[in-house]
Amino acid sequence: MTARIEIIRGDITQQNVDAIVNAANTSLMGGSGVDGAIHRAGGPAILEECRAIVARQGKCPAGEAVITTGGLLPARFVIHTVGPVWNGGKKKEAMVLSNCYRNSLQLAATHAVNSIAFPNISTGVYRFPKPEAADIALTTVKEVLTQLESMERLLFVCFDEDNYNLYSSRLNS
C-alpha cells in the first residue's frame, strides 16, 4: 500500500497528477506560499470558481476541503483545504490537520481522481511543527488509502529540504 505513496522535492504546480491540493485559508481568496503559487500558475479561473463557492456556501472552515478545476495547470483539479494555524497544540490542531488530508482524499475520490499531490499543509505561514505535521500526514493518508482502492498514486511534494528529509525518513518506518 505504501508503494502508492511517493515523496518528491519540488513545486506542486508542475505535477502531472489528476489533482493537486492547495493549502488555502478560510476566505479561499488566495495568499502567499503554495496558495499564491497555485493561483499564479493556474490563472484567474481558479479564483473565479473559489468566489462562486464562497458565494454559495460561505468560507471554508479549517479541516474541510472544496474543489475547483485546475485552470492552466497540468492537474485537472485543485482541492483547496484549510489547515490549522498552530497555536501551541491545545486547539485541536492535530485533528484539524488530519481532517485536511482525509477530507481532501475523500473529495478527490468523488471526482474520479486516481492521482493526487499534497503540499506540507500548515508548515509554512501557519507554523505547525514540521515533524508532527509529517507524522499526521503520513498516518492519515495511509489509513484512508486502505479504504480508497481507486487512488493509484499519492505524492507528497516537499518544497523545503526539512520536510523532504522528514517525510523520506518516515515513509517506510
Ligand code: AR6
Ligand atoms: N509547491 C509545493 N510546496 C510549496 C510551494 C510550492 N510551489 N510553495 C510553498 N510550499 P504555506 P500554510 C510549501 O505557507 O502554512 C497562505 O497565505 C512551504 O514550504 O504555503 O498552510 C494561505 O493563503 C510549506 O512547507 O501554507 C494561508 O493564508 C507548505 O508549502 C496560509 O498561507 C505550506 O506553507 C496557509 O499557511
